[in-house]
Amino acid sequence: MDLALSEEQKMIVAVVRQFVREEIVPLEDHLDPDADELPQDDYDRLVQKVKDMGLYGLDTPPAYGGPDIDLITRCLIAIECSQHRAGLYAPCYYVFGGARQAQLFEATETQKEKYLYPMLRGEKKVFFGLSEPSGGSDPARAIQTRAVRDGDDWVLNGTKLWISGADRADYGLVFARTGDSGRSGVTCFIVETEWPGFNVRRIVHTLRSAKYATEIQLEDLRVPHENILGQVGGGFAIANDRLSRQRIPYAAECLGVAVKAHEMAIEYSKIRETFGATLSSRQGIQWMLVDNEIDIRTARWLVLDAAAKAERGEPFRTESALAKLVAAEASGRVVDRSMQIHGGLGVAKDLPLERWYREIRIRRIGEGPSEVQKHVVARDILGAGLR
Amino acid sequence: MAVRLAKPWIPLTEAQVTKLAGHLGVYQLADASGDIVYIGVAGGRSLHGLKGELTHALQAPPAGATQFRCEINMAYRTRYVELLQAYRHDYGRLPAGNTDIDERHLGRLRLG
Secondary structure (H helix, E strand, C coil): CCCCCCHHHHHHHHHHHHHHHHHHHHHHCCCCCCCCCCCHHHHHHHHHHHHHHCCCCCCCCHHHCCCCCCHHHHHHHHHHHCCCCCCCCCHHHHCCCCCCCHHHHHCCHHHHHHHHHHHHCCCCCEEEECCECCECCCHHHHCCCEEEEECCEEEEEEEEEEEECCCCCCEEEEEEECCCCCHHHEEEEEEECCCCCEEEEEEECCCCCCCCEEEEEEEEEEEEHHHEECCCCCHHHHHHHHHHHHHHHHHHHHHHHHHHHHHHHHHHHHHCEECCEEHHHCHHHHHHHHHHHHHHHHHHHHHHHHHHHHHCCCCCHHHHHHHHHHHHHHHHHHHHHHHHHHCHHHHCCCCCHHHHHHHHHHCCCCCCCHHHHHHHHHHHHHCCCCC | CCCCCCCCCEECCHHHHHCCCCCCEEEEEECCCCCEEEEEEECCCCCCHHHHHHHHHHHCCHHHCCEEEEEECCCHHHHHHHHHHHHHHHHCCCCCCCCCCCHHHCCCCCCC
């Protein structure tokens, strides 16, 4: 398979790379090392710049005003956009349009008017409420939040955990059990955060500086029947589709951080001298850099291969699982080696390596842990008999 | 970890601030009656961490602050946001001294 970039892709990558290095990175010199947002005027100015570049709203289909950019190119852009201090969880501080809930493109026209279009205009924010204290990787079995029909409404009770952005959102997609304990027993509801019974109990403090998680409690939360997204019992397919699709750009973001950490390690090894010679002249360091190169090239191949398959409309579940698994694991190793090469400077907040080291660790867990990705691949290799 | 800080207040004096170390974390300032008047953070760019931030507060106490309490916390950004949100949940506004916060970007805790 030929993964050589087209002229157009090369141009887009060059433009985005220049944008990150000239517009984003210099701003970070003045922000807290753990910052996850820009001052409002900088944000507004850069959003306008991205719009002028024709790259705003990358995840939005052209029919809804987004740019017509294929998944491979979007992955290439994601690799570039994460190459700054906050880039792993706040790539370019969301000036490219931020994360979208693609499931809403399948909503009814009434739901689109009320929720999708305001989100696309940047007027409303949304969260994705799947995981619970009982787990998130296996939504068919783990979901214990219950929804019970009561007249024209459904009444929801339960707890959601690790939910990003719920404290800032206007509404969210909340998955609850409406039937039996299997896949067909899960339904997706569009829930407004102003409704009585919707509570954000706390912020969950983790290794991550940006896009922090929250814990949500639903107490007799009444949701109108018309706020069901899709069909009653159709929630698992919505959640699963999201998890599969999300893995590829998620892997690309990991890769971007690895690329930048590796670049920094190479540069530093050429100028840092110990015992009268540069680090780069030491075989021990050279091998670390070569291992970085192997990890990055392997992950890059798998990410672009998965994106190419998804783009062609072929089954891509195994490929996206492999891409996510390898990119998350490999990027962690690359950041770790790059930090080691930098010595004491590597663990200081002066450099972004310290933040990447913390945040990249979460990537082996978020959007499905490495072990779940292996389970997905094993199931596909061995057949549906493996549960 | 509890959402709200519940440590006892310490007088905002040079003798007390001198005892602090340069860790990163969050802090609260209160007036003489114990009402919180400012929530602050000693982040990664602070030169001397909590000690530096509270030394500054001692020199120019915001909103009549006379007491402080602090928490060493490497997740200082999210903890800071949480304390601001918890205060706003309890009082419907931010502390008098936190005039620099753009409330549009502050999420809402709804503790139920």
